[in-house]
Amino acid sequence: MKRSPATLPFQLDSGMRRGASRNGCPAPTNADPADGGIGCRPRFLFMPTRSIVAVMRTIIPEQKNPALREISREIPVSEIQGKHIQSVIADMKKLLAKEDFGVALAANQVGEPIRLFIVSWRALARGSRNAPDEEDVPDDAPALPDQVYINPELLKMSRGKKPKHEGCLSIRGKWGLVPRAEKASVRAYDEHGVRFTRGASGFLAHIFQHELDHLDGILYTDKADEVYDDADEK
Ligand SMILES: [Zn+2]
Numbered sequence: 001m002k003r004s005p006a007t008l009p010f011q012l013d014s015g016m017r018r019g020a021s022r023n024g025c026p027a028p029t030n031a032d033p034a035d036g037g038i039g040c041r042p043r044f045l046f047m048p049t050r051s052i053v054a055v056m057r058t059i060i061p062e063q064k065n066p067a068l069r070e071i072s073r074e075i076p077v078s079e080i081q082g083k084h085i086q087s088v089i090a091d092m093k094k095l096l097a098k099e100d101f102g103v104a105l106a107a108n109q110v111g112e113p114i115r116l117f118i119v120s121w122r123a124l125a126r127g128s129r130n131a132p133d134e135e136d137v138p139d140d141a142p143a144l145p146d147q148v149y150i151n152p153e154l155l156k157m158s159r160g161k162k163p164k165h166e167g168c169l170s171i172r173g174k175w176g177l178v179p180r181a182e183k184a185s186v187r188a189y190d191e192h193g194v195r196f197t198r199g200a201s202g203f204l205a206h207i208f209q210h211e212l213d214h215l216d217g218i219l220y221t222d223k224a225d226e227v228y229d230d231a232d233e234k
Helices: 047-054 083-097 121-125 203-215
Strands: 104-106 116-119 147-157 161-168 171-181 183-189 195-201 226-229
Touching: 083 104, 083 116, 104 203, 116 203, 121 203, 147 195, 147 203, 161 203, 171 203, 183 203, 195 203
Parallel strands: none
Antiparallel strands: 104 116, 116 147, 147 183, 161 171, 171 226, 183 195
């Protein structure tokens, strides 16, 4: 299991703890083999940086994730294809692929308060009709790529709302009934920085509303008429 940056040992070199001389270098008698023969270079300067790059993000539970309550910030279009945004997208796709019941994920769920969400191919395989939430994706569902929505704007939403059965990967073990509109259309940028507009009805429209709420620091439990534990479902 990879360590998160927060748990990395952030230690001074043993030679430095013993008492540094000028330039922060220990005395030349320091023959600490843990130094790897690199002399007095303080390892703490580069070790954490290298580790942060290698650590995969995780879906952080509500209680430990203040980013869920922030208004996420817009991503400059010029940064969409940059290393940082592309690594967030890659991690989010991997995390979503591991979730049997996950159909979408917003960046702040992995601790990145930026305006970005991903919709899984699983959600798209259900089609745009108003499928019941409990319906399984058929085995012969076509392979579709995940969809990336960057800086999404809600263009239109139908008026009436109906209660929809909803859960969230940040709030495990709970479900709720949330009033959602049946149709919604969104304009956004994809992961290549290309702008697109997409109209949806039914399941995908509900996902749009849940994910757009995430980007504004809102959780479905704020809007639900009823929230219940997984075990209460039957
Ligand atoms: Zn959610």
